[in-house]
Amino acid sequence: MDVVLASHGGGGKLTEGLIKEVFLNKFKNSFLNEMEDSAVLEIDFERIAFTTDSYTVKPLFFPGGDIGRLAVCGTVNDLLMRGAKPLFLSASFIIEEGFRIHDLNKIASSMAKACREAGVEIVAGDTKVVARGEADGLFINTAGVGLVPKDVNISIKNAQPGDRIIISGTIGDHGMAILSSRNGFTFDPPVESDCGPLVGIVDTLNKFKEAVRVLRDPTRGGVAEVLYNISEASGVGVEIHEENLPVKPQVLSACNMLGLDYLQLANEGKLVAVVESSAADKILKAIKNCKYGHDAAIIGTTNDTGQVTVRTPLGTSRILSRPLGELIPRIC
Amino acid sequence: MDVVLASHGGGGKLTEGLIKEVFLNKFKNSFLNEMEDSAVLEIDFERIAFTTDSYTVKPLFFPGGDIGRLAVCGTVNDLLMRGAKPLFLSASFIIEEGFRIHDLNKIASSMAKACREAGVEIVAGDTKVVARGEADGLFINTAGVGLVPKDVNISIKNAQPGDRIIISGTIGDHGMAILSSRNGFTFDPPVESDCGPLVGIVDTLNKFKEAVRVLRDPTRGGVAEVLYNISEASGVGVEIHEENLPVKPQVLSACNMLGLDYLQLANEGKLVAVVESSAADKILKAIKNCKYGHDAAIIGTTNDTGQVTVRTPLGTSRILSRPLGELIPRIC
Numbered sequence: 001m002d003v004v005l006a007s008h009g010g011g012g013k014l015t016e017g018l019i020k021e022v023f024l025n026k027f028k029n030s031f032l033n034e035m036e037d038s039a040v041l042e043i044d045f046e047r048i049a050f051t052t053d054s055y056t057v058k059p060l061f062f063p064g065g066d067i068g069r070l071a072v073c074g075t076v077n078d079l080l081m082r083g084a085k086p087l088f089l090s091a092s093f094i095i096e097e098g099f100r101i102h103d104l105n106k107i108a109s110s111m112a113k114a115c116r117e118a119g120v121e122i123v124a125g126d127t128k129v130v131a132r133g134e135a136d137g138l139f140i141n142t143a144g145v146g147l148v149p150k151d152v153n154i155s156i157k158n159a160q161p162g163d164r165i166i167i168s169g170t171i172g173d174h175g176m177a178i179l180s181s182r183n184g185f186t187f188d189p190p191v192e193s194d195c196g197p198l199v200g201i202v203d204t205l206n207k208f209k210e211a212v213r214v215l216r217d218p219t220r221g222g223v224a225e226v227l228y229n230i231s232e233a234s235g236v237g238v239e240i241h242e243e244n245l246p247v248k249p250q251v252l253s254a255c256n257m258l259g260l261d262y263l264q265l266a267n268e269g270k271l272v273a274v275v276e277s278s279a280a281d282k283i284l285k286a287i288k289n290c291k292y293g294h295d296a297a298i299i300g301t302t303n304d305t306g307q308v309t310v311r312t313p314l315g316t317s318r319i320l321s322r323p324l325g326e327l328i329p330r331i332c
Numbered sequence: 333m334d335v336v337l338a339s340h341g342g343g344g345k346l347t348e349g350l351i352k353e354v355f356l357n358k359f360k361n362s363f364l365n366e367m368e369d370s371a372v373l374e375i376d377f378e379r380i381a382f383t384t385d386s387y388t389v390k391p392l393f394f395p396g397g398d399i400g401r402l403a404v405c406g407t408v409n410d411l412l413m414r415g416a417k418p419l420f421l422s423a424s425f426i427i428e429e430g431f432r433i434h435d436l437n438k439i440a441s442s443m444a445k446a447c448r449e450a451g452v453e454i455v456a457g458d459t460k461v462v463a464r465g466e467a468d469g470l471f472i473n474t475a476g477v478g479l480v481p482k483d484v485n486i487s488i489k490n491a492q493p494g495d496r497i498i499i500s501g502t503i504g505d506h507g508m509a510i511l512s513s514r515n516g517f518t519f520d521p522p523v524e525s526d527c528g529p530l531v532g533i534v535d536t537l538n539k540f541k542e543a544v545r546v547l548r549d550p551t552r553g554g555v556a557e558v559l560y561n562i563s564e565a566s567g568v569g570v571e572i573h574e575e576n577l578p579v580k581p582q583v584l585s586a587c588n589m590l591g592l593d594y595l596q597l598a599n600e601g602k603l604v605a606v607v608e609s610s611a612a613d614k615i616l617k618a619i620k621n622c623k624y625g626h627d628a629a630i631i632g633t634t635n636d637t638g639q640v641t642v643r644t645p646l647g648t649s650r651i652l653s654r655p656l657g658e659l660i661p662r663i664c
Contacts, residue, residue, distance in 0.1 A: 003377060007656070007657025007660050009552035009554060009656065009661065009662075010553065010655060010656075010657040010659055011551065011552025011557060011598075011655065011659070012552075012553045012557055012654065012656050012657055012659075013655070013656050014552075014654035014656060015552070015657070016655040019353050032487070034487075034489075036411050036413075036414060036487060036488055037337075037383060037410040037411075037413035037414060037548065037549065038381035038382060038383035038411050038413065038414045038476070038478070039381065039382045039383065040380070040381050040382075040414050040416070040480050041379065041380050041381075041382055042378055042379050043378070043379075043380065046374055046375070047372055047373065047374050047375075048372070048373050048375065048380070048477070049370035049371065049372050049423060050370060050371045050372075050375075050420060050455060050456050050475075050477055051369060051370035051371065051422065051424070051456045052422035052424045052456050052457065052458050052472055053424065053458045054425070054426050054458055054460050054472065055460075056460045056462050056466075077369075078369040078370050079369075079370050081368075081369035081370065082369060082370045084370060086656050088382060089569060090382060090383065092384045092385065092386040092473050092475075093386070094388060094426070095572055105637075108613070110383070123382060124383045124384050124475070125384065126384050126385045126386055128386050128387075128388045128662075129661070130388050130468060130662060131661065131662075133465070133578035134388075134467070134468040134662075135466070135468065136462060136466040139386075139426055139467075141384065141424050141470065141473035142473075143382075143422050143424075143456070143475030144370070145382055145385055145477065146370070147379070148372050150361060155366075156366070156367060156368055156559050157366075157481070162622055171542055175600070179465050183369075189577070198410055216369065216373075218371065219343065219344065220341075220342060220343025220344075221343035221344045221347075223341055225344055230463070248524055267345075269457065275482040283375070295373065298535070303585065310440075312659055321344065322344065322345065323342060323344035323345070324339070324342075324344050324345050324346060325338075325339025325340065325342040325344055325345070325346040325347070327342055327343070327344075329338050329461070329463065330341075330460075330462060330463075330466075
């Protein structure tokens with residue numbers, strides 16, 4: 001069995017074989033092995049977070065990650081952005097006939113590894129096969145369920161004027177990694193995707209939960225889109241300080257060369273946090289001690305102007321450009 | 333805005349516009365309008381059912397339904413097959429650039445209507461756009477969360493020798509509807525897909541819950557695959573009686589003509605129930621009074637042979653053929 005055949009999608013013995021050999025082997029848990037129509041999960045709680053994303057990233061393997069790691073981390077991070085503890089994922093595969101089983105195995109292994117890092121299990125799944133030319137290799141959908149602790153109230157609507165804005169690390173790495181791998185240019189040192197689960201950082205933020213108002217991961221549309229989302233949903237203005245924005249020198253110079261704004265590039269292992277100003281320094285310090293949090297920075301403040309602006313090192317201020325549409329297609 | 337553009341997938345203003353105009357309009361609820369990274373849901377329970385399916389059906393519109401109705405009913409039915417009350421769905425769209433907004437609107441409306449019928453809400457979503465030729469029009473993933481009542485214990489493993497097997501209606505309608513619409517042949521009267529939510533039938537079955545052991549919807553792989561699944565998971569034999577199998581005459585004659593086995597055709601609004609024999613007649617009568625249950629029938633019994641067999645009207649018995657692989661690609 002080297003490639004996926006149309007008959008692997010038929011729902012019979014061959015489908016079962018593919019699922020067992022490629023997926024169950026790696027996503028080992030009692031729920032999946034049952035092969036029931038739904039997983040039944042016992043959880044002691046009152047509120048759950050529920051989210052979904054389909055992943056169509058191109059190429060499937062890129063510096064710093066692959067579609068499998070992305071599909072786990074992206075959905076885990078969306079749960080975390082509501083303050084939830086991620087618990088369970090579903091994984092659904094749309095596979096183009098002829099796709100190499102070797103690559104499918106690599107991707108499933110990568111998903112299993114990311115699940116272990118994030119502390120989640122894949123408990124429900126689905127596999128569809130379409131003919132050659134009807135999909136581009138592989139698309140993955142993951143949905144996620146997490147537990148929201150009783151006293152957590154994190155929402156895009158909670159920012160207040162005078163808050164501080166923190167980014168958990170360097171900006172634009174995922175977008176630039178995809179762009180460079182797709183167009184065949186390299187950096188020295190190389191730019192890798194930041195694709196990773198933010199479980200550790202959010203665990204740490206939960207220790208300051210009275211002070212944490214908004215969490216958002218700046219994926220498609222980048223930090224710029226997230227700042228506009230926060231401004232609109234909370235009815236606040238946002239000012240960021242250009243000299244405080246953490247960005248790798250290679251990403252910055254590539255952006256300058258290509259005429260791109262790194263604030264509009266996708267990130268897949270970063271979060272933007274809006275926190276109460278008096279706790280901002282302590283929170284920043286705590287994030288810096290986390291895995292994936294080393295380059296965290298306070299990048300700005302909220303205000304009551306209603307505008308989203310950037311203050312330049314010269315002291316002038318300009319309206320931040322908001323992404324209109326596609327900057328880089330199939331970034332995630 | 334007539335067709336979907338690549339820039340509709342970029343995560344910026346245009347993505348937001350597409351989501352608001354096409355989806356939020358139809359899937360109206362407070363969770364989606366928040367446009368947060370995850371929906372936070374308050375539910376009072378201890379056990380939830382969680383499932384996912386991607387839908388790649390071709391064509392997107394077929395007699396009796398469309399991909400939207402299918403994507404809602406398929407996932408709702410998978411939750412119901414564990415005895416769960418379906419509550420919340422996510423919906424994720426992978427759209428080929430150039431797809432007509434008019435068709436997307438029709439499909440979203442159809443999803444909203446199916447949700448109302450099933451009593452569920454779409455509370456989380458995602459939209460990705462890929463270039464022309466990178467997907468075949470539209471793929472939809474739905475994941476679902478449902479509440480499992482404390483005293484419900486329905487599982488593919490629960491069948492016991494001597495139980496009765498009930499099918500909730502005519503067999504093979506969805507498969508034949510897709511096949512005929514794809515190949516341009518028509519029936520008089522027409523064969524329509526049975527695509528529908530089984531909420532009413534499962535509500536009724538819950539009144540007999542001590543007697544209901546297994547529920548399974550015979551989608552890909554058809555009734556034949558489900559009978560094999562039950563046999564293997566519960567360690568029982570199954571014998572079905574050919575003369576008791578409900579099948580529309582047009583479906584039967586088309587199967588004979590095309591050399592197909594209707595027991596291997598997909599159904600999208602039917603369930604197979606394994607019930608305690610003493611309650612079978614009462615349960616059958618109750619199902620027959622439900623929407624979508626009019627043609628229900630007791631089709632066989634379980635035994636301790638370990639084999640899955642068909643008894644013919646002549647009194648002879650043969651091993652039921654099990655679907656190996658693809659019978660009809662992209663059936664759901």
